[in-house]
Amino acid sequence: MTIRRVTSAAVPEPPPERWSNCLVCDGIAYVSGMTARGTDPKVLAGMDEYEQAKQIFGKIKGMLEAAGGAMADVVKVTIFVTNIKNNIKVWAARREFFSGNFPASTLVEVRALAAPEILVEIEAIAHIGKGPR
Secondary structure (H helix, E strand, O other): OOOEEOOEOOEOOOOOOOOOOEEEEOOEEEEEEEOOOOOOHHHHHOOOHHHHHHHHHHHHHHHHHHOOOOHHHEEEEEEEEOOHHHHHHHHHHHHOOOOOOOOEEEEEEOOOOOOOOOOEEEEEEEEOOOOOO
């Protein structure tokens, strides 16, 4: 099986030769670490962990739909936060996108992410078409 790069209008593409937002191989989608970063850094600076996580899960959803899948197909997420004390905000956003068997999950506190205003980064692995519909 070949590796297929997936793009979505919901997620800006990185500059050439940096990374792929989503690759699918043998029906498994690997979604790179997503942040809430958009085109206006001022908007991001006003967002808390809940708002950033909600936007990120929306991006992941867009990537998976472009790959032919759904959030129900996600089997693993890795979440990076800059303040572990605010993890409850991330869990609140997560509950808006998952139900039933939640994906296996790892939460890691890091000193910093790509920019000071980025508080959350999330990556995901999904088995396309395997979740309940």
